[in-house]
Amino acid sequence: xxxxxxxxxxxxxxxxxxxxxxxxxxxxxxxxxxxxxxxxxxxxxxxxxxxxxxxxxxxxxxxxxxxxxxxxxxxxxxxxxxxxxxxxxxxxxxxxxxxxxxxxxxxxxxxxxxxxxxxxxxxxxxxxxxxxxxxxxxxxxxxxxxxxxxxxxxxxxxxxxxxxxxxxxxxxxxxxxxxxxxxxxxxxxxxxxxxxxxxxxxxxxxxxxxxxxxxxxxxxxxxxxxxxxxxxxxxxxxxxxxxxxxxxxxxxxxxxxxxxxxxxxxxxxxxxxxxxxxxxxxxxxxxxxxxxxxxxxxxxxxxxxxxxxxxxxxxxxxxxxxxxxxxxxxxxxxxxxxxxxxxxxxxxxxxxxxxxxxxxxxxxxxxxxxxxxxxxxxxxxxxxxxxxxxxxxxxxxxxxxxxxxxxxxxxxxxxxxxxxxxxxxxxxxxxxxxxxxxxxxxxxxxxxxxxxxxxxx
Amino acid sequence: xxxxxxxxxxxxxxxxxxxxxxxxxxxxxxxxxxxxxxxxxxxxxxxxxxxxxxxxxxxxxxxxxxxxxxxxxxxxxxxxxxxxxxxxxxxxxxxxxxxxxxxxxxxxxxxxxxxxxxxxxxxxxxxxxxxxxxxxx
Numbered sequence: 001x002x003x004x005x006x007x008x009x010x011x012x013x014x015x016x017x018x019x020x021x022x023x024x025x026x027x028x029x030x031x032x033x034x035x036x037x038x039x040x041x042x043x044x045x046x047x048x049x050x051x052x053x054x055x056x057x058x059x060x061x062x063x064x065x066x067x068x069x070x071x072x073x074x075x076x077x078x079x080x081x082x083x084x085x086x087x088x089x090x091x092x093x094x095x096x097x098x099x100x101x102x103x104x105x106x107x108x109x110x111x112x113x114x115x116x117x118x119x120x121x122x123x124x125x126x127x128x129x130x131x132x133x134x135x136x137x138x139x140x141x142x143x144x145x146x147x148x149x150x151x152x153x154x155x156x157x158x159x160x161x162x163x164x165x166x167x168x169x170x171x172x173x174x175x176x177x178x179x180x181x182x183x184x185x186x187x188x189x190x191x192x193x194x195x196x197x198x199x200x201x202x203x204x205x206x207x208x209x210x211x212x213x214x215x216x217x218x219x220x221x222x223x224x225x226x227x228x229x230x231x232x233x234x235x236x237x238x239x240x241x242x243x244x245x246x247x248x249x250x251x252x253x254x255x256x257x258x259x260x261x262x263x264x265x266x267x268x269x270x271x272x273x274x275x276x277x278x279x280x281x282x283x284x285x286x287x288x289x290x291x292x293x294x295x296x297x298x299x300x301x302x303x304x305x306x307x308x309x310x311x312x313x314x315x316x317x318x319x320x321x322x323x324x325x326x327x328x329x330x331x332x333x334x335x336x337x338x339x340x341x342x343x344x345x346x347x348x349x350x351x352x353x354x355x356x357x358x359x360x361x362x363x364x365x366x367x368x369x370x371x372x373x374x375x376x377x378x379x380x381x382x383x384x385x386x387x388x389x390x391x392x393x394x395x396x397x398x399x400x401x402x403x404x405x406x407x408x409x410x411x412x413x414x415x416x417x418x419x420x421x422x423x424x425x426x427x428x429x430x431x432x433x434x435x436x437x438x439x440x441x442x443x444x445x446x447x448x449x450x451x452x453x454x455x456x457x
Numbered sequence: 458x459x460x461x462x463x464x465x466x467x468x469x470x471x472x473x474x475x476x477x478x479x480x481x482x483x484x485x486x487x488x489x490x491x492x493x494x495x496x497x498x499x500x501x502x503x504x505x506x507x508x509x510x511x512x513x514x515x516x517x518x519x520x521x522x523x524x525x526x527x528x529x530x531x532x533x534x535x536x537x538x539x540x541x542x543x544x545x546x547x548x549x550x551x552x553x554x555x556x557x558x559x560x561x562x563x564x565x566x567x568x569x570x571x572x573x574x575x576x577x578x579x580x581x582x583x584x585x586x587x588x589x590x591x592x593x594x
Contacts, residue, residue: 038465065465065468066468066575067468067573067574067575067591067593068575090593091570091571091573091593092570092593126566127564127565127566128493128529128560128565128566128567128568131533131561183527183531186527186531187526187527187530187531189531190530190531190533191530196568197565197566197567197568198566198567198568198570198594200568235530236526236527236530236531239526239570239571239593240527240530242571243519243523243571243572246574247516250512250516251512255574259574259575260515260574260575260577261573261574261575390464413566414564414565414566415495415564415565415566415567417495417566417567418566418567421567421594456566457566457568
């Protein structure tokens with residue numbers, strides 16, 4: 001495929017065929033090579049063909065092939081002429097990351113690491129088909145879907161400050177539980193308050209380096225401080241919302257021949273509005289979920305360290321559609337931005353980019369430049385580079401555990417086999433991903449955190 | 458005959474090769490199940506009748522496979538056998554009986570988030586039914 005170099009970290013797929021706008025890839029030469037190994041660029045082109053798309057169809061530096069949109073795909077749409085697609089948000093709606101800073105340092109925790117991660121493993125439910133710690137009635141679930149993390153805080157699971165440092169204040173206000181099917185709700189009821197499985201995790205970390213003292217101070221971070229990261233999403237409820245609306249949109253509008261997963265509805269149509277509202281409910285489920293987990297983390301840590309305290313640095317969404325104000329052709333305008341495996345990077349906003357299991361994670365800060373060139377978006381993680389099937393053939397869980405232990409990282413997981421699929425070897429080089437974001441200027445490096453103990457969902 | 462896992466970044470792609478469409482659908486369900494259970498033997502303690510419909514063969518496959526994710530999340534049910542499988546290729550309808558066990562009797566950590574239409578194929582090749590699909594994991 002013809003691809004044009006714009007600058008050191010920007011590449012363009014020129015407008016061709018049915019494309020309404022060009023494609024834009026943010027990557028270093030090295031990362032572009034990884035991206036070109038699969039069908040990511042083809043998917044960027046497909047997205048560029050959607051009605052009402054503005055500017056360009058974008059792929060962040062950690063992109064890889066998804067379904068419909070690539071993972072790492074960002075696209076903005078005109079509210080009047082544009083469309084909304086469940087394939088632009090993903091199945092795991094509001095798969096997201098929350099970072100907590102604590103009042104502990106390495107010497108407080110060093111000798112108790114094993115006990116800490118084991119206790120957290122006991123207190124925070126994880127794994128497939130595992131039920132959450134909370135039993136909800138149908139009415140209560142509707143409240144969760146309406147209010148998100150606010151529901152949890154109102155019930156005593158956390159404090160008001162937690163909400164201030166959460167994207168959207170932990171509550172998408174367009175959420176209407178009437179637009180979420182009973183089928184989706186019955187998948188959600190048993191799962192609230194559980195980490196899930198697959199790539200979801202809880203990690204005890206330490207701030208290893210600070211690159212920007214001023215911003216780090218602003219975010220309350222300093223070298224040697226212990227942090228805790230929670231990565232999870234909307235579980236089966238969100239997956240079912242996506243798949244319900246794929247079916248409904250297909251019935252009403254058919255699907256694009258390029259990819260059935262790119263099925264969409266006009267943003268302004270009844271179905272488009274209902275999907276946005278149902279997606280908001282799923283996002284709220286994920287916000288509430290992380291708020292509950294935060295509460296249990298605090299409770300568990302207090303049982304080990306009596307004066308323990310933890311504050312939310314930030315809680316950031318990875319898979320979501322948002323109505324936001326952006327400057328288009330010199331004028332401020334409300335648009336819909338879909339980010340699938342990408343994070344928002346508003347000026348001065350904390351951006352959290354988790355690495356793969358056992359590798360470093362980074363805290364960055366959003367910039368004005370991101371507003372100008374990437375609809376205020378940047379990467380969301382390391383991004384996969386190898387298939388899970390391949391990983392299972394080549395790697396053994398014993399070897400990976402040994403490697404992690406050698407680096408001083410303890411790991412707990414319900415099964416050893418799952419560990420292989422999240423091995424660092426399967427992911428792109430996180431350091432290269434964040435360096436590219438920093439040099440390009442769409443989110444600047446603030447601090448690096450390294451894992452001490454991991455609980456894999 | 459049977460199914461195999463193909464290379465696909467991030468997600469998992471499955472190819473099924475069977476003598477007829479009935480066996481190919483059943484094999485697809487077992488491939489999905491195997492990703493979660495990882496060859497753990499599941500007991501046949503519970504039985505459920507299921508009925509699934511679609512608008513075409515692809516959506517029928519999508520809905521059939523999705524039913525197992527629904528049963529796992531909502532009912533805590535994990536699959537071991539499929540019996541009395543009947544498919545109506547004109548009305549796009551499946552009726553069958555599924556046997557299995559409570560998922561909480563096992564410990565699994567490999568999740569399947571969703572079935573996707575991405576690169577989905579249902580084809581008749583010579584005397585074989587070939588199915589391909591990608592799972593979001």
